[in-house]
Amino acid sequence: MTWALVPAAGSGRRFGGEVPKQYLHAAGKSLIEHALEAVLSHPGIDGVVVALAADDAHWPGLTSLHGKPVLTCIGGGERADSVLAALRGLPAGVADDELLLVHDAARPHLHADDIGRLIEAARDCIDGAILAAPVRDTLKRSDADTRIARTEPRDGLWRALTPQAFHRDLLLRALKAAQADGVVATDEAMAVERLGLHPALVEGREDNLKVTTPADLALAEFLLQGRASR
Ligand code: C5P
Numbered sequence: 001m002t003w004a005l006v007p008a009a010g011s012g013r014r015f016g017g018e019v020p021k022q023y024l025h026a027a028g029k030s031l032i033e034h035a036l037e038a039v040l041s042h043p044g045i046d047g048v049v050v051a052l053a054a055d056d057a058h059w060p061g062l063t064s065l066h067g068k069p070v071l072t073c074i075g076g077g078e079r080a081d082s083v084l085a086a087l088r089g090l091p092a093g094v095a096d097d098e099l100l101l102v103h104d105a106a107r108p109h110l111h112a113d114d115i116g117r118l119i120e121a122a123r124d125c126i127d128g129a130i131l132a133a134p135v136r137d138t139l140k141r142s143d144a145d146t147r148i149a150r151t152e153p154r155d156g157l158w159r160a161l162t163p164q165a166f167h168r169d170l171l172l173r174a175l176k177a178a179q180a181d182g183v184v185a186t187d188e189a190m191a192v193e194r195l196g197l198h199p200a201l202v203e204g205r206e207d208n209l210k211v212t213t214p215a216d217l218a219l220a221e222f223l224l225q226g227r228a229s230r
Contacts, residue, residue, distance in 0.1 A: 002119065003094050004039045004048040004163070007082035008032055008105035009075025011053065014212055021211055022105035023058040027224035031211055033060070034108030034224060039163070040065045042115045045101065049089040051075030051082035080185045084175045087168070099123070100171055101163040102188050106211045109223045114204045115163065122165035127197040130164040130189045131204030158201055161208050164188045166199070 012021030022032040029037070032050075039045055047069040052059050054074050062070045073089035075082030083102055094100075099122055103110065114131055121129035139152040166174070166188060174191035178184075185191035189199045211220050 001046045001094055002044055002099045002101065003090060004045050004101045004103055005083055005086035005090075006032070006035060006039070006048055006050045006103055006105050007075060007079050007086065009051045009053040009056075009082040009085075010079065010106075012106070015214070015217075019058065020053070020056075021217075024211070024217055026108060026211075026217060026221040027228055030058075030060070031108040031220065032105040033062075035103060035105050035110065036062070036065055036070065038108070038110040038112070039101070039103055039115070040068050040070075042112050044116065044119050047071065047091070049073060049086040050105070051086040051089075078184050080175050080178060080188075080191065083188060084172075084179065087172055087175070090168070094168060096167075096169040098168050099165055100168050101165045102171075103163040104210055107162055107208055108211065108220055109227070110163070110208050111205055114202075114208065118163055118165050118202050118204070121200045121202045125200040126167075127199045128164070128166035128170060128189070128192055129200040129202050130187070131161040131208065132158040132201045133161060133204060133206050133208075134158055160187050160189060161204050161210075162187070164199075166192060170195075170197075 008022050015021040023030045049071045052072050064070055073085045075085050118131055135154045135157040139154050141149045141152050143149040174195055178191040192199055207223055211217050
């Protein structure tokens with residue numbers, strides 16, 4: 001059994017506005033509904049636990065999608081706390097050595113091919129695997145006056161995307177260790193890396209964007225409309 005965990009307890013402060021960004025609409029549905037649709041329509045995924053903010057007034061109350069269970073739990077103050085809460089919300093039938101996929105609620109444009117390749121890679125690599133995209137732009141390091149201090153080499157640099165796939169016991173161990181050490185892991189791989197492990201990088205589609213700004217939302221609308229009309 002392979003389950004997905006979707007942290008959706010963020011307030012989306014960077015986006016601004018009243019509505020948390022995962023509930024903004026694009027192509028007729030909220031971003032989180034697109035994300036859940038993408039994950040649960042994949043035959044390799046059996047169910048999902050969604051971590052919600054305690055005061056969430058927008059959750060549409062889904063309990064199943066594509067005939068698969070949608071469970072919810074209350075998330076935490078940081079993304080990693082929300083993922084830990086979702087881990088604890090898994091049903092009893094999900095064994096310790098099962099693979100789990102963690103996917104951002106604010107990534108609505110995920111393709112089935114990427115999910116399939118990620119699952120395959122995570123079955124081959126005991127340390128887990130993540131979708132990622134090579135950095136294409138030239139990178140500048142700024143000084144305190146927002147002038148260029150230097151150019152950073154981009155060779156071997158990747159942008160971490162989601163989903164990220166790990167075995168349940170490893171993910172739990174990694175997130176608990178980061179929490180105990182007071183380290184805020186901004187993705188699951190970071191927590192796993194801290195254990196001295198090396199998850200695999202799986203090159204994913206560059207249009208698997210995380211909506212963070214109004215410009216991202218416009219791009220998501222464009223991509224999702226394009227998919228709907230195909
Ligand atoms: O803010 P950011 O874009 O990094 O959030 C990534 C994902 O983590 C979003 O789906 C957001 O709702 C979720 N999150 C969470 N709990 C938090 C902070 C973020 O579930 N405390």
